[in-house]
Amino acid sequence: MSAALTPPASLRVVILISGTGSNMQRIAELAQAGKLPIHIAAIISDRADAKGLQTAAAMGLPTAAISPKQFPSRDAFDAALAELVDSQQPQLVVLAGFMRILGANFVQRFADRMLNIHPSLLPKYPGLHTHQRALEAGDVEHGCSVHFVTAELDGGPVVIQARVPVVSGDTTESLAARVLVKEHQIYPQTIGLIAAGRLQSHSGKVWLDGKELTAPLLAQDSTP
Numbered sequence: 001m002s003a004a005l006t007p008p009a010s011l012r013v014v015i016l017i018s019g020t021g022s023n024m025q026r027i028a029e030l031a032q033a034g035k036l037p038i039h040i041a042a043i044i045s046d047r048a049d050a051k052g053l054q055t056a057a058a059m060g061l062p063t064a065a066i067s068p069k070q071f072p073s074r075d076a077f078d079a080a081l082a083e084l085v086d087s088q089q090p091q092l093v094v095l096a097g098f099m100r101i102l103g104a105n106f107v108q109r110f111a112d113r114m115l116n117i118h119p120s121l122l123p124k125y126p127g128l129h130t131h132q133r134a135l136e137a138g139d140v141e142h143g144c145s146v147h148f149v150t151a152e153l154d155g156g157p158v159v160i161q162a163r164v165p166v167v168s169g170d171t172t173e174s175l176a177a178r179v180l181v182k183e184h185q186i187y188p189q190t191i192g193l194i195a196a197g198r199l200q201s202h203s204g205k206v207w208l209d210g211k212e213l214t215a216p217l218l219a220q221d222s223t224p
C-alpha cells in the first residue's frame with residue numbers, strides 16, 4: 001500500500017493594504033490559479049472603506065479592518081494590529097500599499113518575515129510622491145523595489161528592483177501606471193522565492209540559494 005500523497009506545504013501569508021489593493025489582487029489571483037504556493041490567511045486594512053477589501057471579499061478571501069481611530073495612540077494601534085496579524089499565524093507579512101508607518105515594536109515582531117513594495121529605485125525616494133520626485137529631478141529611469149522591512153522607513157534590504165524608462169510627456173499618472181505593471185511582476189516573484197525556500201532574511205542580510213545577496217536582483221521582462 002502506498003502512503004497517501006500530502007500536498008506540498010504552502011506559505012501562510014497575511015497581506016496588509018490601505019487602498020486599491022491591486023498588488024494584493026495580483027498575488028491572490030496567482031495563488032488561486034495555483035501559480036504561487038501560498039495560503040492567504042487574511043487581508044487586513046487600516047481603512048474599512050479600502051477598495052481592496054471589497055476586491056478581496058469578492059475573491060473569497062477573509063478580510064478584517066482595524067482603524068487607528070479606535071485607539072488612543074499609535075503604539076496602542078500598532079499593538080492591536082500586531083495581535084490581529086499574529087492571530088493568523090503568518091509565516092510572511094506582505095505590506096501592499098499599506099500607508100501607515102509601523103513602529104519599531106511591530107517591525108521587530110515580524111522581523112525577517114515582512115516585505116514591502118515601494119514605487120522607486122531605492123535608496124532613491126523613500127517616503128511619498130515618488131513619481132513626482134523622479135519627474136521633477138529629470139530622471140531618465142524610475143522603478144520599484146521589494147524589500148524586507150526594518151525600522152528605517154523604506155530602508156530595509158532590497159531584494160529585487162524593476163526599472164522603467166521615463167518617457168517624454170510622462171505625467172505622474174502615466175509613470176505610476178507603468179511602474180505598477182512592474183510591481184505586479186516583482187512582488188509575486190519575491191513571494192514565490194520565499195515560498196520555494198530560496199530566499200531568506202537573517203543576521204541582517206538577505207540570502208538567495210544560500211548565498212548572501214549583495215545587490216538587488218533586477219527583474220527581467222519575463223513573468224516569474
Ligand code: GRF
Binds near residue numbers: 017052
Ligand atoms: C503601490 O504603488 C505601492 O508601491 C505603494 O502603494 C501603491 C499601492 O497600490 N506602496 P495598490 O493598492 O497595490 O494598487
